[in-house]
Amino acid sequence: MIGIEDCLSEAMSIPGALGAILVDHTSGMAVAEKGMPDPARSAAGLSEAFRATIDGVAVSSPEGSFRVEDLIITTDTSYHLIRPMEMMFDGPLLVCLRLDRERANLALARRRLLTITDQLVAS
Numbered sequence: 001m002i003g004i005e006d007c008l009s010e011a012m013s014i015p016g017a018l019g020a021i022l023v024d025h026t027s028g029m030a031v032a033e034k035g036m037p038d039p040a041r042s043a044a045g046l047s048e049a050f051r052a053t054i055d056g057v058a059v060s061s062p063e064g065s066f067r068v069e070d071l072i073i074t075t076d077t078s079y080h081l082i083r084p085m086e087m088m089f090d091g092p093l094l095v096c097l098r099l100d101r102e103r104a105n106l107a108l109a110r111r112r113l114l115t116i117t118d119q120l121v122a123s
Contacts (some may be wrong), residue, residue: 016104025092
């Protein structure tokens with residue numbers, strides 16, 4: 001079992017990690033961060049990107065109900081991996097990890113982030 005700070009430290013230990021932030025999905029506010037240049041703006045933007053993606057997928061999904069495991073945004077220099085978590089007392093949270101595209105292994109980062117968030121949710 002790990003706490004929020006341990007979660008972010010573990011995320012930052014993933015090869016190629018440049019920054020990590022935990023976002024309250026409801027408010028778009030940063031809960032905690034490591035290595036993010038502007039946490040408030042990052043949290044708001046990442047939360048809004050996730051919300052817009054969910055809305056778009058909902059409209060285009062004929063099966064109606066779905067659960068998003070993660071969202072990957074690829075830029076010319078980095079990957080942004082966004083993973084939603086449903087915390088018992090804290091409500092919906094997003095853990096967002098920014099990875100250097102040249103140094104990161106995206107598949108490994110996804111697996112490690114899954115393990116880390118599962119440990120946090122179990123806490």
